[in-house]
Amino acid sequence: MACKQRENVVSFVLGELSHQNSEQFHEHVKHCPECRQLLEEFEETGKILASRTLPGAPDGLVGDCLLRIRKAGRDRKAPKVERFFLPRLRPGLQWAVIIVVFFMGLGLGKLLFQPPAWLERYGRLAQNRAAFLPIDDNRAMRSYLLSVEMLLLDLSNMDDPALLDDDEWETEIQITQEMLQRTRQIKNRLGDGDRRLYQLVAEIEWVLEDVLGTTNLDVAGLPPDVRRAIDDQQLLTKIHEYIS
C-alpha cells in the first residue's frame, strides 16, 4: 500500500514545505522506505535535469523585441489628442471637472437668456448706439426712416404757427438738428451700397437742411415754402414705400 505522504516528497525536494513540515517529513522518511527511495530517486533526477544544456537565446533577441515594440508604438494611434483636451485625471477629479463645467454652462445660459438688470441696461445702451452704426441692418434702417417720417409729418402738420409755443418749436428744431446729424452719418456709411436708399437719405438731408436753414427761430412754425418742398418731392410717400 502506497504511503499517504509520498506526494510530499516532491514538495520536500523542491523546498516547498514549511520548516515545521519539513522537519516532520524528514523524521517520516527515516522510517518509511518507500518515501526514502522516492526521495533518492527525485534528488537524482533533479541532478540530471540540472545538467541539461539550455538553449541560448539568439544574439539579437532583445534588439528585435525592442524594435518590434517601437514599430508597434509608431503604428498604434496613441490617444494624444484625447489627452491634450482632457488630461488624464483621477476618476473623482474628472467628475468634479464635468460638474463644474456643467454648472458654468448653466450660468452662461441664464446670463444670455435672462440677463440681470445691469446687463440689460448695457444692452439698451448698445442698442441705441447700434441704431446709428449698422446701416446694412434693415431693422435699424426702418427705425431711422420711421423717425424721419414722424418728424416730417410733425413739421408739415404745423400749419398754424400762431398755435405753437416757442418751447415746442425749439424742441422741434433740436430734434431736427439731431436727425440731420444722424442722417449725415447714415449717408456716409451707405457709400456705394444701395443707390436708391442713398438717394432717399440724401433727399431727407436736403429737406432737413432746408428746414433748419430757412427757419427763423424767432418765428415759430415752418415756412410755407419748406413745407411745400416736402410735399413737392413727395418725400413722405417715398419713405412710406420704403418702409412698407
Next chain:
Amino acid sequence: MGQRDEKWVRQAQKGSKKAFDKLVRKYAPLIFRLLYDMIRRYEDAQDLTQETFLRAYVNIGQYRGDAKFATWLYRIAYNIGIDFKRRKSKMFDVEFTSQEQKLALQGFDGSKLPGYTGEGEAIEAALQKLTHPQRMAVVLNYYHGLRMREIGDILGCSEATVRTHLFRALRRLRRELKNYSPRV
C-alpha cells in the same frame, strides 16, 4: 529583484519606454527558453518572444500587481505558446502522438541550437515523453525557479494539481533516465 521589477513596471505604466526596455532585457532570454521548451522551434520561439513582449507592452496598464510581474509575463508567453501549438496542429492536420514525428515534420534539428553538445539528447527525449502540463511544470520549476503556486497561476490549475504533475513527471523521468549518468 522583485522590487526593482515593480518599480520598472510602475514607470512603464506611466509611459517610460526605458523602464520597459529594462524589463525586456531582463526577461527576454527566459521567455525565449520557455517558448522554445513549449514549441521546440527556434525561429518561431524568437518570433513568439517578440509577440509576448509586444502584448505585455500593450497591456501593461492592466497589470495590477496581484501576482509577480514575472508570473504575469510567463502567463502571457504560455498562452501565446499554446495558441501557436493549436494553430500548428490544425495546419499540419496531424495528431501528434509521437514527439519524434512531430519534430521531424516541423524540421527540428537540435544540432543547430547554440550550445548544442549532443550530451543532453537523452534528457530532451525524456522530457518530450511527458505530458504537456507535466513538462511545463518541470521546466517552470527547474529552469525558471518558479514555485508551485506560480506555476499553477500560469497553467491555470491549483497548487495541488501542480504537485501531482511534478510527482508524476519526476517518476516518469526517473524511469526514462535510469541508465543516464550526467557528465559533470
